[in-house]
Amino acid sequence: LSLGILQARILRNEVTCSLCVKYFIDLVTLGCGHSFCMPCLCLYWEEGQWPPRCPVCRETPHQLSLKTNIILKTRVFLARRTGPYDVPRSAEKMCELHGKTKNLFCEITKEVLCLVCCMSVEHGAHTHCSVEWTAEEYRQRLLKIMRSVWEKIQENKRNLNRETNKIRTWESYVTMWKKMNQTQYWKMFYLVYYGEKHRLEKIEEESKEIFQQLKESQYNMDLKRKLLRQIYEELKELCCKSDMELIQVRMESVQLHMPRPVVPQLSAWPIPGLIDWLNQFQVYVALDNERVTPCVPVFEDLRCLLAVPDGPGVNNSPPRSKYFLAWGAESFTSGQCYWEVDVAGCCNWAIGFCNDSWMRDSDMVLDSEGIFLLLCIRENSQCSFFTASPLSPQYVKRPLGRVGLFLDFDGGVVSFVNVANSSLICSFLSCSFSSPLRPFLCSGHS
Incomplete structure (x- = not known):
C-alpha cells in the first residue's frame, strides 16, 4: 500500500465509529478514551446488561459522564467534506446554465445552486449558505429530535418496568388485602357474614378489572417501545446521509404521545364504628x-x-x-x-x-x-x-x-x-x- 492510502485509512479509522463504521455523529468519549456516536452508544447499552461497558475494551466506566472531544469533532467535520462517504466532486450536480458546481443552498426556495445562480435577479435577495454548513445544521436539528426521542424511550422503559412489577405483585396483594379485611371484620364483630362476604366479592370484581387494565397498558407500552426504537434508528440513518442527500430531506416534528401507566387502586370502603x-x-x-x-x-x-x-x-x-x-x-x-x-x-x-x-x-x-x-x-x-x-x-x-x-x-x-x-x-x-x-x-x- 502507498503511504497516501495508508494515511487515508488511518484517518478514516480515527473519524469513524467502531459500532456503525460511519462518520461520528454526536461524538462522545468514555473515560477509557474510546469514542463513539452517542446514538450508537445509547442503542448498544440499551440492549446490553447493566452496568454498561465500553464496547471496545469492556471496561466499566465509574461514572456515565461522557466527554466531548472538540479536536476530533472538528476532524470529523472536515473529513465529511472530502471523505469516501460523501458524493465525489466529479459526481456532484453541475449547473446546466453556467457549468459551475452547485454547492450553495437557497434558504427560501430550498434549491441547490451554483454561485452565479445565487447572484441572479431571481435569487439575489435570498439567503444562501454552503451545502456543508446547511447539512451540519440539519444534523444538529435531527440530533435534537433524537435526544427527545431517547428521553421518551427511557420514560417508556421506566413505565413498562413499573407496569410489569405491578402485574407480578397484583395477585398476591389482592389475596393479602382480602385477608386484611376479613381479619378486621372479625375483630370488629361487625356484620360478620354479610359485610365480610359483600366486601370480598367487591374486591374480587375490582381486582379483575384493574388487572385487565394493567395487561392492556403493558401491551401498549411494549408496542410504543418498538415504535420509538424504530423512529430513533431511522433518524440516526438520516444523520449518516451525505450532505447533498441530507439537505433534500423535509424536516418534520415528531409527535410522541406516550401511553400513561395505570394507577391501580382498590377501593377502601368505610368501616362504621x-x-x-x-x-x-x-x-x-x-x-x-x-x-x-x-x-x-x-x-x-x-x-x-x-x-x-x-x-x-x-x-x-x-x-x-x-x-x-x-x-x-x-x-x-x-x-x-x-x-x-x-x-x-x-x-x-x-x-x-x-x-x-x-x-x-x-x-x-x-x-x-x-x-x-x-x-x-x-x-x-x-x-x-x-x-x-x-x-x-x-x-x-x-x-x-x-x-x-x-x-x-x-x-x-x-x-x-x-x-x-x-x-x-x-x-x-x-x-x-x-x-x-x-x-x-x-x-x-x-
Missing part, C-alpha cells in the same frame, strides 16, 4: 431523639430498588430532601395501643413501629428485622405506597390527613387506618414480636 373502636386503645405518644437529616437509608434503599437505570444523556435524579425523624419516648411490650399521625402536605414519609436497634442510622435499612412500617414515596409526580419489612407495594388510595396506627402486641398485629375515611389501609398479620416495639415517624420535604 372502626375509629370509635380504636379510640378505646388510644395512647399519648411523646417523641424523643428528634433530628433533621439530609439522608435516611430506608428512603435511599427504596429509591434504588424502584429506579430503572437510564441510558446515557438522561438525568432522572430525584430532588434532594430534608427529613425529620423521631421515635417514641416509650416502647411497648404487651397489650394494645392506638395513636394517630397527620401526614397532610407530605409525600415522603414513613410511620410505624420498630425495635430499639433501628434507632441507629447505620441500621435503618429496608430489609431490617423488627420494623413494621407504612412508607409513602414520591416518584415522578406520583406517590406510591409500601410496607416494610418485607417490602410490599400497597394499592390503596393515599390518605391526605391523619393516619391511625394500631398495635396488638399479644395478637401479633399492626394495622394502619385512614382516619378521615374510617377505612383500613393495610395490616401486618400473624407477627411474632421478639423485642419491645417503639413508635417511629419520618417525614421528608424537597
Whole structure:
C-alpha cells in the first residue's frame, strides 16, 4: 500500500465509529478514551446488561459522564467534506446554465445552486449558505429530535418496568388485602357474614378489572417501545446521509404521545364504628431523639430498588430532601395501643413501629428485622405506597390527613387506618414480636 492510502485509512479509522463504521455523529468519549456516536452508544447499552461497558475494551466506566472531544469533532467535520462517504466532486450536480458546481443552498426556495445562480435577479435577495454548513445544521436539528426521542424511550422503559412489577405483585396483594379485611371484620364483630362476604366479592370484581387494565397498558407500552426504537434508528440513518442527500430531506416534528401507566387502586370502603373502636386503645405518644437529616437509608434503599437505570444523556435524579425523624419516648411490650399521625402536605414519609436497634442510622435499612412500617414515596409526580419489612407495594388510595396506627402486641398485629375515611389501609398479620416495639415517624420535604 502507498503511504497516501495508508494515511487515508488511518484517518478514516480515527473519524469513524467502531459500532456503525460511519462518520461520528454526536461524538462522545468514555473515560477509557474510546469514542463513539452517542446514538450508537445509547442503542448498544440499551440492549446490553447493566452496568454498561465500553464496547471496545469492556471496561466499566465509574461514572456515565461522557466527554466531548472538540479536536476530533472538528476532524470529523472536515473529513465529511472530502471523505469516501460523501458524493465525489466529479459526481456532484453541475449547473446546466453556467457549468459551475452547485454547492450553495437557497434558504427560501430550498434549491441547490451554483454561485452565479445565487447572484441572479431571481435569487439575489435570498439567503444562501454552503451545502456543508446547511447539512451540519440539519444534523444538529435531527440530533435534537433524537435526544427527545431517547428521553421518551427511557420514560417508556421506566413505565413498562413499573407496569410489569405491578402485574407480578397484583395477585398476591389482592389475596393479602382480602385477608386484611376479613381479619378486621372479625375483630370488629361487625356484620360478620354479610359485610365480610359483600366486601370480598367487591374486591374480587375490582381486582379483575384493574388487572385487565394493567395487561392492556403493558401491551401498549411494549408496542410504543418498538415504535420509538424504530423512529430513533431511522433518524440516526438520516444523520449518516451525505450532505447533498441530507439537505433534500423535509424536516418534520415528531409527535410522541406516550401511553400513561395505570394507577391501580382498590377501593377502601368505610368501616362504621372502626375509629370509635380504636379510640378505646388510644395512647399519648411523646417523641424523643428528634433530628433533621439530609439522608435516611430506608428512603435511599427504596429509591434504588424502584429506579430503572437510564441510558446515557438522561438525568432522572430525584430532588434532594430534608427529613425529620423521631421515635417514641416509650416502647411497648404487651397489650394494645392506638395513636394517630397527620401526614397532610407530605409525600415522603414513613410511620410505624420498630425495635430499639433501628434507632441507629447505620441500621435503618429496608430489609431490617423488627420494623413494621407504612412508607409513602414520591416518584415522578406520583406517590406510591409500601410496607416494610418485607417490602410490599400497597394499592390503596393515599390518605391526605391523619393516619391511625394500631398495635396488638399479644395478637401479633399492626394495622394502619385512614382516619378521615374510617377505612383500613393495610395490616401486618400473624407477627411474632421478639423485642419491645417503639413508635417511629419520618417525614421528608424537597
